[in-house]
Amino acid sequence: MTESIEETAGPDGTPGPARETAPAPDGGYPAARLRLLQDEAAIGPDSRAALARLTDDWLAGLLHRHATEAGLSGTALVAVGGYGRGELSPRSDLDLLLLHDGRADRGDLAALADRLWYPVWDLGLALDHSVRTPAEARKAARDDLKVQLGLLDARHLAGDAELTGALRTTAYADWRESAPKRLPELHDLCQERAERQGELQYLLEPDLKEARGGLRDATALRAVAASWLADAPRGGLEAARTRLLDTRDALHLTTGRATDRLSLQEQDQVAGALGMLDADALLRQTYESARTISYAADVTWREVGRVLRARSVKPMLRGLLHGRTAGKGERSPLAEGVVELDGEAVLARTARPERDPVLVLRAAAAAAQAGLPLATHSIRRCSAAIATRPLPVPWPAEAREALVTLLGAGSHTVPVWEALEAEGIITRLLPDWERVRCRPQRNPVHTWTVDRHLIETAVRACALTRRVHRPDLLLIAALLHDIGKGWPGDHSVAGETIARDVAARLGFGARDTEVIATLVRHHLLLVETATRRDLDDPATVGAVAEAVGGTGTLELLHALTEADALATGPAAWSAWRGGLVADLIKRVTARLAGERRTEVRDADEPTAEQERLAVEARRTGGPVLALHARAEPAAGTGDGSAPPDREPVGVELLIAVPAHRSPGRRPSTSPAGTPGVLPAAAGVLALHRLTVRAADLLLLDPVDDGPVLLLRWRVAAEYGSLPRADRLRADLARALDGSLDIPARLAERERAYARRARAVLAPPPRVTVVSGSSRTATVIEVRAQDAHGLLHRIGRALEKAGVAVRSAHISTLGANAVDAFYVTGADGEPLSDGAAHEVAAAVERALQ
Template sequence: MTESVEETAGPAGTQGPGSEPAPAPEGGYPAARLRLLQDDTAAGPDRRAALARLTDDWLAGLLTRHATAAGLSGTALVAVGGYGRGELSPRSDLDLLLLHDGRADPGALAALADHLWYPVWDLGLDLDHSVRTPAEARKAAREDLKVQLGLLDARHLAGDPELTAALRSTAYADWRESAPKRLPELHDLCQERAERQGELQFLLEPDLKEARGGLRDATALRAVAASWLADAPRGGLEAARTRLLDTRDALHLTTGRATDRLSLQEHPQVAEALGMLDADALLRQTYESARTISYAADVTWREVGRVLRARAVKPVLRGLLPGRGAGKGERSPLAEGVVELDGEAVLARTARPERDPVLVLRAAAAAAQAGLPLATHSIRRCAEAAATRPLPVPWPAEAREELVTLLGAGTYTVPVWEALEAEGLVTRLLPDWERVRCRPQRNPVHTWTVDRHLIETAVRASALTRRVHRPDLLLVAALLHDIGKGWPGDHSVAGETIAHDVAARLGFGARDTAVIATLVRHHLLLIETATRRDLDDPATVGAVAEAVRSAGTLELLHALTEADALATGPAAWSAWRGGLVADLVKRVAARLAGEPEEEVRPADEPTVEQQRLAAEARRTKGPVLALHARAETPTAPEDGSGTDESARRPVGVELLIAVPEQSGVLPAAAGVLALHRLTVRAADLLVLDPGGASPVLLLSWRVAAEYGSLPDADRLRVDLVRALDGSLDIPARLAERERAYARRARAVLAPPPRVSAVTGSSRTATVIEVRAQDAHGLLHRIGRALETAGVAVRSAHISTLGANAVDAFYVTDPDGEPLADAAAHELAAAVESALG
């Protein structure tokens, strides 16, 4: 390896006040530097090296000229950190150490330093600098790990080369002597940084340097190698690091700033600068590079932990614990041909992967079930064997069972799967995986890339296997449910075909293959129907029953729906959503069983609370409000050890509003909530129309305060009355709020809203579905557009998922009839135009 941690050799410097004016930039360096950066033919490692050489010559000239003029000897200018490695990105800072033998006059030495530092500052370049003797540098390194690591990259620029050579020699000797004690400290720094910055391979706006799998980790691996205690896997590591450096170069040139964060708005320009097809190609390459570095770091730190345990060095690296079974050097059987050794799952001495193509899956399943990492050398032996003797197609039953066992191991599945993927075994076993590998998901609701989301869904599904009769079908469907995202068009439709082929490849029978394909095709059916459709409409239940066709498939689809949502991110699942899905499943199960449908309360038969509010609204001839505080039930951790407090949902409020039927209620109520900074998490609107009494609109909202405390119900009622009688100008107030919000809010790159008419999904009304970026007053604008169109909203189902609003409105014409298809599409276009 050729890199160490990119840290400075001293405290960061900034230009401060002084009586001496800053010297003008020397020679032609600024112009030459600019020409190099503008040269389209120079890029990548060659440009970084050329920029370093150019800067070397400039700084060496400065030192030689001013040291000679001052009659100073016994000094040397040394580059450290990234500059020490001879790699300079366009806006990289310069890490410099002015080394001296201690004999120079302090005043003359300070003047020499000024002649070096001020020209750098005058060019607008960041500078980390220090002035030290070799003994002082060595002392600083002993006291500060970052300084010690920076000295590993010390490179002579000018002056006395013996000073630099002596410093490098002692720096490496000191590091190797102290490494057993300091490597745990370095590991903790890496862990803390990862917790703070996240994993580069999953971030939409990653920090190319600081995030886990970034340039800091790549350079930390060189420091480990320099200790002679362990070394990183070399395959692809240098190429991955180079790609991240190239991306950072393009980012610097695109933004003109010394930034390492790849912001969303910079993706297209950086991709173009690198000659890539589009922003997704840029992200995918970035994720692949980060994954290579992360895997190398995992393997390296595990080896460091093993070495330190063997030397009985304490403390053991955080998170790298010894195996739970066999003692040091002892082998404990895990499965046929697989044993535990020194905290890893390894191939037994008698194992012959070239004769046993199922061994790789057996070893992976055994490792995951035991909660152990799978040794790198064992994976590579299996990869070499798989190249010459792959699994037969269709797979034998044992191979299929081992895959299901691996998928059902819970959280331990993830590191084992990642190890297989790093060595190319996943795409060899499942060729269709290549299209989803490292594929980004730009919807902020999603936490993971497509491939990691599939594994996370299997992890979540593994906790639900006791709820289904066929856990194997559930786990395989979880692994494949988004496999179609690597293809154009509707990923569910494409995924159905791919899943059918993969299931057959795995050796499932025709009936099981059809079930897996159906689960993939309809993996979004339950959640979308439950949150966007009227469950009291018989057509809703009938459509779902027709799609799933059997109670067994429905049972599996229910579990898959929950696992998929839980693996998506914290905004995708809640007790409320789970309740809606469960209610839908119950009704569909009854339909499939041929049982008479459970009698449901018609919309005009209200609950006791609704009756009270409706009666009060009729009596007062005005709106009546009721607030009920509620909190979502915390989820339980997968190990069953009580409540996971980190999963607790914020407390929200159920707001019921009853209003005598009149025009403008929906936009008025939505506007009042927006003015009071209430975020609508979900909502329903129903018309209560009992015989002999005037109709009442009932709005049931689930809201949460955007910030601060919840408003008083009386204040909401007063504002609603004013909105309905026109004395409160909701559009003007919201426009003012949006202007104020825009001044402080960060711009979000969001796709345009999409409004569609879902014809044929209800016999009594027309369904208008709205998908848009959630924003202040969105529901108010939708309501106004529907009112302007002259349609009646008979019911509405509002759902907010992260930053996205997905709403369904059941509308009729003034006579209470569904709209004609042409009119429905015109209405959808009008609403979309109002939101654009």
């Protein structure tokens, strides 16, 4: 057959170069390709590999025939990129490199390339091609990171195998040599792509390749592993990547197009091609795969950063900085059994998760509050431990408080929670979580999947904790408000039942459980009523009042409503909606105005033990202490005893101190000329690293005997052992006589333990006057982020304001302190409104 020269169109439709028209193809490859793609088993790794082999043979035949005809040697055809990995989806691009040793004529090489590329274009296949010598390929790789990444997957197809082998060897050597400089560039590319494409695990129409957690990220992890600097967690990673590739295969076959975007209108067809029940099942599997890849990427890039930082500091200098052998990181304590090491929260050397099932929550809370990632190996140790020795049900108070602390860490909660979820810990702790995990939300208003929306609501609720009297109940309700979406029917109704079970599992009492269930059941009540009902109708306001039952629950529901809307998406909340809800709240509050506030209470009657200590304090004239082990069972034993290698989770500490009586017969919480008892006692506990979970203060003032201040504390060691009672008593005596400078010691302690990365940005403190709560005293309520020395600062501020603390009720709810102080003026009477607000403002300034 005579061949001729003619003008042809290139792959983009523009006039192409003159080329020789070859005889028409025999139909072998196109027909075989079509048969393969029409096979019922055309989706999956075997199909992709078979398509790659079929394409290999076809391209190898083209090179052999045309190179032989042209008399060319020293050439090789190389597959790179996805084709180089042997993974060809039905509409995948072909990434090809025609490699040559530089001895052939350029014109002959161009003619050979045309005879290779045009048959590919004639079949309608996308092609990324280049013609280079090994030296040119290496230079292109140095200039272009994407070219360098493609060469890491180089695979020989035909021609001179030694030429390909030498290029692969040098490509890997160049990559490992340049990795310290190029990995940060690769990380930047991944982040820029994520900002453009979003997170695959939350998108209703995700791009399977380009979105964060997609196939591009999986390829980047392979490149990191090839650098030998770090490696990704392997558990489930390959299976996740395979599922995304299978989904792309089905997408290509159902659409007939080379697309990576899983559009809504195509999801049912793709699900059917994969043998799935429906589009929701498809999206859930896709989200789970993306979540696995995203988590692996987070861990891997964190490890890359750690390795590169370590390489940037010379070993000798590192040893001088840390005062220890080079290579050993400095450990800073975060909580009992948890330390900071190399920018991560890790388990301490002495930690025993198999004996301490609360440790995983304590570590997660400490990491989130410090704004640190939780080390993968530590999570896995805890995961293995709780699989064999789970938390007792109901949970002990320490576990419940740790969960609330974790949820109250703001945006830092999200990565820690996702790390726990990636290792299967969340569903072990909260089995009902499995039904909402990775569950898509088809409403376009929603930004997140159900589970991420719940966490995002807790993040938003964290900023509103100063508005409510029970921030712990707000955060738990935020976590559970949509938990019913995993069940058929009205998710609010189903969620109420689940919330009751979960709250009981967490160890909440009957009253708190009822509040949580009410919040979940009615989490849509306020916004739906405010925007759809006539607020001037008394029946409307009455129905809401009846549903919530009290002002305390109404206050929590208002905050939950706002947090839920803000976490849903930008279209779910506005100033208009907020104004309508606020108006409804005002009307319902007026309806419930007769309700007595139950969250702030006056002093309780002293117990027999407190009376005994008061008598002893009067007799000795000094402070008297008594410590009692908490009756609550310690986690992991179920019988009230502590695990063999741990201290009891907390103690009750009773302190009785004689108080000074002024000439006007007003008892003072300060012995004459000495610091106040409340700030002194609180400061001593802070110095000994005791966390105050709850406290009550009561002033006994009988007519005949001297007044005595009684303080009852529920405390726990933040880490380490509980201090001895005699040391506490000695330090308290020194604080009361003025020989122990507590503010200076606390400041010194803070400097010594100052961390490089500080804790979350908490909402500012809020100090208010609670009117109508007592006829004999003024109630000052403080809501603030719990911190070392917080109660000491409050006590000092009240002392400087010249008021007497008659009683106090201290509560630490997770990371939030909610404290109420009953104070009187110099005459023993409640403060005037103006004076009360001045005291509140002074305390608030002292806490800022």
